[in-house]
Amino acid sequence: MSEDVVYEDEVIQAVDRARVAAAWWAGLSFGERKERLLGWKRIIASRSDELSAVIHEETGKPVGDALLEVMLAVEHLDWAARRAGHVLGRRRVRSGLLAADQGAALEYRPLGVIGAIGPWNYPVYTPLGSISYALAAGNAVVFKPSEHTPRTGVWLAGAWAEAVPDQPVLQAVTGDGAVGAALCRAGVDKVAFTGSAATARRVLAACAETLTPAVIEGGGKDAMIVAADADLDAAAKAAAFGGFGNAGQTCAGVERVYVQRTVYADFLARLTAIAETLRPGADDAAPYGPMTVPAQVDVIRRHVDDAIDRGGKAVVGGPEAIRAPYVHPVVLAEVPEDSTAMTEETFGPTLVVNPVDSLDEAVRLANASRYGLAASIFSADRRAAVGVARRLRTGAASINAVLGFAAVPALPFGGVGDSGFGRVHGADGLREFSRAQSVTWRRFRAPMDLMSFGRDPAVLERAKRLFKMRHG
Structure with missing residues (x-):
């Protein structure tokens, strides 16, 4: 028997167990599910040091960064548990004049079993953005963590089993891409995937075989726009954190910076001063750690080389900054817009800073990117910045901050284009893992019965006159 068949058998068995668990879980009330979700939350929070150590060991990120990730994830879990009943519970809706004899209600029902495929860069925060909301909506989840962070996924599933021993509502299945492909084909009711756009296409191809719907987050090439009136110190600090934090392995961080020309040199000098002080390392005092996936170093090198070969300037770092498994900060300037450093997701501690003559040009x-996940705008004029945000083809934007939306559980998160589709987090995230069900009931005999074969022509004529009075 081939290894892929073993994977498929194991995944199918997990989905079969989840199907039974899903029926039990969906049968609980929102309050009963909330109680159990909050119990899981308390285990994660009380043992956050233990979980952070596992994340650190698997990804190399500083323990402090791992702890921050856990804290953010727990905030979302808490929100989903407490708000699911309000967002998804049954509510009456107006029937309208034509259906005045009908009562009407809407509620959202669980889909069943969700297959969640998580990334390695934020192995708790990112997958829990799907898992927490899917569980709160009443689904069971089979979670396939990245092959680079399997212990983190197993830890989360183990904590769930401790909090909710009744049924395997959350299970982890570990392995490489073959396991993810098997999960897509295993008959789950929806797949939630976070990863590269290239892998997302393979996930969708596998899901298409069984018409399994999916929510996709496929990365980003996120831009920061710095207006001439911006607080340049704040903008430079934010660009450094968004670009270099987590070794640049943040899908919604910062990779491109567009600065109005009148303040371009000043901004670049401030960013350079920050970047030159940052030294990655293995200890927790380091601002960031090694690249989690060795192959990513080659991507970074290729992008830096292409930017310089095409006329860009290495203001900080350059090819010599790439010393696997670490990549020291790289700041590139005046890079052509068709360079791979501008068009492809680098996913490393590099920033490209280019001047623009106007905010219109910056927008x-x-x-122009095929990605559209997140962006940030720095300006002293908040109204103008909001206007810029509305013109950006992104799923999220932060004004005078980076990643501000990540800590707001009520806000949905997702992108457009190669950044994917569908939403996690917030009310939209709860509905993403639900199906709307509409229910009507006869309240009284209709004064004008039009929904029958024995319809009176005189009644239809009266209805037509009322219709024209109302809408004509």
Whole structure:
């Protein structure tokens, strides 16, 4: 028997167990599910040091960064548990004049079993953005963590089994891409995937075989726009954190910076001063750690080389900054817009800073990317910044901050284009893992019975006159 068949058998068995668990879980009330979800939350929070150590060991990120990730994930879990009943519970809706004899209600029902395929860069925060909301909506989940962070996924599933021993509502299945492919084909009711756009296409191809719907987050090439009136110190600090934090392995961080020309040199000098002080390392005092996946180093090198070969300037770092498994900060300037450093997701501690003559030009260049996940705008004029945000082809934007939306559980998160589709987090995230069910009931005999074969022509004529009075 081939290894892939073993994977498929194991995944199918997990999905079969989840199907039974899903029926039990969906049969609980929102309050009963909330109680159990909050019990899981308390285990994660009380043992956050233990979980952070596992994340550190698997990804290399500083323990402090791992702890922050856990804290953010727990905030979302808490929100989903407490708000699911309000968002998804049964509520009456207006029937309208034509159906005045009908009562009407809407509620959201669980889909069943969700297959969640998680990434390695944020192995708790990112997958729990799907898992927490799917569980709160009443689904069972089979979670396939990245092959680079399997222990983190197993830890989360183990904590769930401790909090909710009744049924395997959350299970982890570990392995490489073959396990993920098997999960897509195993008859789950929806797949939630986070990863590269290239892998997302393979996930969708596998899901298409069984018409399994999916929510996709496929990465980003996120832009920051710095207006001439911006607080340049704040903008430079934010660009450094968004670009270099977590070794640049943040899908919604910062990779491109567009600065109005009148303050371009000043901004670049401030960013350079920060970047030159940062030294990655293995200890928790380091600002960031090694690259989690060795192959990513080659991607970074290729992008840096292409930027310089095409006329860009290495203001900080350059090819010599790439010393696997670490990549020291790289700041590139005046890089052509068609360079791979501008068009492909680098996913490393590099920033490209280019001047623009106007905010209109900045918006045009930011929107030229095939990605559309997140962006940030720095300006003293908040109203103008909001106007810029509305013109950006992204799923999220932060004004005078980076990643501000990540800590707001009520806000949905997701992208457009190669950044994917569908949403996690917030009310939209709860509905993403639910199906709307509409129910009507006869309240009284209709004064004008039009929904029958014995319809009176005189009644239809009266209805027509009322219709024209109302809508004509």
